[in-house]
Amino acid sequence: MKPDDLDDLYEPGVWGGRIAILVIGAAIVGMVVLFILSLTGCGSTQLDALTNAANSARDVGTAAADVLHDSCTVRYDEAAVMADPTAKRAVVARLDRVCIPLGQAYDAYRAAHAAIVTALQVAVASQQPNAVELAVLGQDLATAGQRLSRALAAVGGSAR
Amino acid sequence: MTMPVTEVLGLLKTLDEVFDLRGALLQAARQAEPRLNLTPLPDEGAAMAAARRRANDENDEG
Numbered sequence: 001m002k003p004d005d006l007d008d009l010y011e012p013g014v015w016g017g018r019i020a021i022l023v024i025g026a027a028i029v030g031m032v033v034l035f036i037l038s039l040t041g042c043g044s045t046q047l048d049a050l051t052n053a054a055n056s057a058r059d060v061g062t063a064a065a066d067v068l069h070d071s072c073t074v075r076y077d078e079a080a081v082m083a084d085p086t087a088k089r090a091v092v093a094r095l096d097r098v099c100i101p102l103g104q105a106y107d108a109y110r111a112a113h114a115a116i117v118t119a120l121q122v123a124v125a126s127q128q129p130n131a132v133e134l135a136v137l138g139q140d141l142a143t144a145g146q147r148l149s150r151a152l153a154a155v156g157g158s159a160r
Numbered sequence: 161m162t163m164p165v166t167e168v169l170g171l172l173k174t175l176d177e178v179f180d181l182r183g184a185l186l187q188a189a190r191q192a193e194p195r196l197n198l199t200p201l202p203d204e205g206a207a208m209a210a211a212r213r214r215a216n217d218e219n220d221e222g
Contacts, residue, residue, distance in 0.1 A: 025178055032171050049168055051194045056175055056185055058197050063179070065204040073204065076211035092215050099208060107205040120196055 022067060025060045026109075026149035029053065033116075033138045033145070047120065047129055050138070054120055057113050057141060061106075064148055068106050071155055072099035098155050105144070105151035112137070112144040 033053045075095050082088040116137040123129035176185045 025175060028171060028175055028178075032168065032175075048194050051196045052172065052185070055194070055197045056172065058199070058201060059175075059179060059181070059185075061201040065202045068204045068208055073208045073211045076208065076215045080211070080215040080217075088215070092212070095215075096212075099212070103205045103208045110201040110203070110205065114200055117196060117198060117200075121198065124196065 022060065022063050022149075022152050026064065026145045026152065029057045029060050029141075029145045032056065033142045047123060050116075050134065051120060051124070054113065054116055054141075057109075057116075057145065060145070061109055061113055064106055064109065064152065067152065067155065068099075068102055072102060075099075098151075102151040102155055105148045109141075109144040109148045112141040116141050 033050070072095060076092070076099070079088050079091045079095065082091065116134070119130070119133055119137050123134065172185045175181070176183055179185075
C-alpha cells in the first residue's frame with residue numbers, strides 16, 4: 001500500500017451502508033433493553049423480553065465484530081507487511097484513530113453482553129430474578145450499545 | 161416509563177427488517193419461552209490488538 005492509498009483505507013460504497021445500519025442497530029438494542037427494564041417488576045414476561053433483547057444484542061455484537069475484523073484487524077495485518085516504514089507508520093496512525101476507540105467500545109459491549117447473559121441464565125434457572133442486578137446490567141449494556149454506536153459512526157465517518 | 165409489549169415487538173420487527181433476518185427476531189419474541197443464546201461474542205478486540213502489535217513490531221524493526 002502506498003501513502004497515496006491512505007484515502008482508500010475505507011471505501012464508502014462497501015462500508016457506508018453496512019455501518020450506518022449497525023449504528024442504528026446498536027442504538028436500538030440499548031433502547032429496547034432500557035424500555036424493557038422500565039416495565040414494572042421482573043416477571044416471566046419481562047425475562048422473556050430481556051432474553052430476546054440479549055439475543056438481539058448478540059446479533060448486533062456479531063455484526064460489529066465483523067466490522068472490527070474487516071476494517072481494523074485485517075488492515076493492521078496489511079500494514080504489518082508494508083515495505084515503506086514511513087507509509088506504514090502513517091497507515092497505523094490513521095487506523096489507530098478509529099480502531100482503538102472501536103476496539104475498546106466493542107470489548108465493553110462484549111463484556112456487558114456476557115454479564116447480562118450470565119445474570120439472565122441465573123434468573124431463568126432460579127425463577128427468582130434479581131430485578132436490581134438486571135436493571136444495572138441492562139443499563140450497562142444500553143450504555144455500551146450507545147458507545148459502540150458512536151464508535152461505529154466514527155468508522156463510517158472516516159469513509160467519507 | 162412503561163412500554164407495551166406490542167411496542168417492544170414493533171422495535172424487534174424494526175431490527176428484523178434492518179438486519180434482513182426474515183422475521184427471525186419477531187418469531188423468537190413470540191415464543192412462549194425464548195431460548196437465551198449463551199454463545200459469547202467473538203474476542204475480536206484481542207485479535208485486533210494482536211494485529212496492531214504485529215504492525216507496530218514491524219515498525220520498530222524497520
